Amino acid sequence: MNDAVNRSSTAVKSVVQVRHASSSAQDALMNSSQSPVGAALSLTNVEYRYAGNRAGDGQPAGLGPLTLSIQPGEFVCVVGPSGSGKSTLLGLLSGFLKPQQGQMTLSGRELSGPVPELTLVQQEHALFPWLTVLGNVGFGLKTRHLSRQEQERRALAALKQVGLEEYAPRRIHQLSGGQRQRVSLARALAVQPSLLLLDEPFSALDVTTRHQLGEELLGIWLTQGSTVLFVTHNLDEALSLGQRVVALRGGQLALDAPAQDLTLQDLKASLESA
Ligand SMILES: Nc1ncnc2c1ncn2[C@@H]1O[C@H](COP(=O)(O)OP(=O)(O)O)[C@@H](O)[C@H]1O
Numbered sequence: 001m002n003d004a005v006n007r008s009s010t011a012v013k014s015v016v017q018v019r020h021a022s023s024s025a026q027d028a029l030m031n032s033s034q035s036p037v038g039a040a041l042s043l044t045n046v047e048y049r050y051a052g053n054r055a056g057d058g059q060p061a062g063l064g065p066l067t068l069s070i071q072p073g074e075f076v077c078v079v080g081p082s083g084s085g086k087s088t089l090l091g092l093l094s095g096f097l098k099p100q101q102g103q104m105t106l107s108g109r110e111l112s113g114p115v116p117e118l119t120l121v122q123q124e125h126a127l128f129p130w131l132t133v134l135g136n137v138g139f140g141l142k143t144r145h146l147s148r149q150e151q152e153r154r155a156l157a158a159l160k161q162v163g164l165e166e167y168a169p170r171r172i173h174q175l176s177g178g179q180r181q182r183v184s185l186a187r188a189l190a191v192q193p194s195l196l197l198l199d200e201p202f203s204a205l206d207v208t209t210r211h212q213l214g215e216e217l218l219g220i221w222l223t224q225g226s227t228v229l230f231v232t233h234n235l236d237e238a239l240s241l242g243q244r245v246v247a248l249r250g251g252q253l254a255l256d257a258p259a260q261d262l263t264l265q266d267l268k269a270s271l272e273s274a
Pocket residue numbers: 050051053055061062063080081082083084085086087088089
């Protein structure tokens with residue numbers, strides 16, 4: 001690892017330590033009317049199978065049955081090899097897929113389709129090339145019954161959180177990959193989600209930019225108080241960012257533990273063992 005990466009991961013760890021130690025600060029945030037309150041998430045025996053697609057064991061591929069409970073304001077990393085069900089999990093939570101079995105609740109209310117307090121950031125930016133950076137970030141606010149001024153104020157505030165406010169009038173093609181991913185993050189933050197879902201958001205980026213964005217995400221999480229579910233296949237990233245790591249293998253829960261209790265070897269072993 002080079003120096004920049006080492007420094008970056010040390011900084012990330014120190015932010016995490018602050019976060020682990022700062023439950024009273026978190027309580028204060030939760031009570032602040034400025035910040036969205038992180039949502040509690042609960043899945044009970046949730047199952048989804050893709051019709052016609054058989055996994056190696058002859059079972060239809062998919063996820064579950066999965067039971068998982070996430071506390072308000074937690075930062076949980078989800079890891080697992082390719083095909084282990086990570087994106088399926090986020091698809092179910094964001095309402096793109098409907099579970100065939102089981103129940104999901106968000107802050108105690110049944111989750112059975114898309115809801116505005118939950119946003120998803122994906123690896124591909126899915127930004128609109130015909131809109132400006134500000135237009136992209138404000139896009140999700142259009143349906144929220146807010147005045148144009150308020151939409152613009154929130155979009156600018158979200159852009160500021162990711163350090164791109166001076167890029168507001170630019171077009172997407174004028175931005176680097178890292179900047180585009182910041183815009184995607186700002187678009188998700190603009191709607192002040194109580195649950196932020198991220199599906200391998202930084203995996204297309206170089207290692208230094210990936211660490212920088214991870215650090216920024218932790219800083220934003222500290223001030224915003226949202227619950228975060230961060231999917232990555234990078235085990236180091238999961239251990240350095242998450243308070244808790246959930247590992248999936250073949251659509252099943254392979255491990256669920258506080259990050260501080262885990263080593264890289266533990267994680268690797270949980271994913272390898274049959
Ligand atoms: N649209 C789909 N149609 C059929 N099978 C799918 C589809 N999407 C995913 N799968 C299968 O479901 C399993 C879980 O996929 P996915 O959730 O995308 O895994 P991950 O995100 O962990 O790589 C895999 O076996 C995959 O092949």
